[in-house]
Amino acid sequence: MLERDPTATLAWLKQYPEDGADWISARNIAADAYSRGVATQLFSEHPESIASAALSTDGRLAMTASYDLLQVFDTRLGKRLRRTRVGALRLVAFAPDARSVAAGGDDGTIWTMSSTAAEAPRVLGKHG
Numbered sequence: 001m002l003e004r005d006p007t008a009t010l011a012w013l014k015q016y017p018e019d020g021a022d023w024i025s026a027r028n029i030a031a032d033a034y035s036r037g038v039a040t041q042l043f044s045e046h047p048e049s050i051a052s053a054a055l056s057t058d059g060r061l062a063m064t065a066s067y068d069l070l071q072v073f074d075t076r077l078g079k080r081l082r083r084t085r086v087g088a089l090r091l092v093a094f095a096p097d098a099r100s101v102a103a104g105g106d107d108g109t110i111w112t113m114s115s116t117a118a119e120a121p122r123v124l125g126k127h128g
Contacts, residue, residue, distance in 0.1 A: 006033035052091050056098035061115060063101055065089035070103055072115050081116045 009029065016026045052065040061081070062073045070089060072082040088106040094115065095101065103111045103121070113121040 006036040009033040051089055054092050054094055054101075056094045056115075057096060058098065061094065061098050063092050063094065063115070065092045065103060070101070072101065082114075082118070084113065084121060086111050086121050 013026050013030045013033070016023070020026065050064045050066050054063045055061070055075075056063075060075055062075050064071050064073075066089070068085050068088055070082075070084045070086060070092060071080055073080050086103060086105070087109050089103050090106050091104040093102050098115055100112055101115045102124075103113075104127075105111070108126040110124040110127060111121040112124055113119060
């Protein structure tokens, strides 16, 4: 488990009692898992599975799409910045400066909107 998912390893080790017989070994495994890199935020705000996800070029913002729900998160704080419902989504992407996002729908509709402001999405058109 440590090789595949250091974060899951740490989560499992949190359940190990401090007075357990192998506490020293558990602590060493935890230090190894942490040194491999762990997830610092968990974004679990979707009622359904995620169809598409994107990360801004600076890594500060993450965006997810699930059916008709588009959400933008601050990756450092783990805070949702935007939640917008549009048509059935297939793909999402950030602009290079991360100030705006684009989303493509199952029906070919393309939307654009601010990544953080509460402005309404604009339809750019359709493709296909």
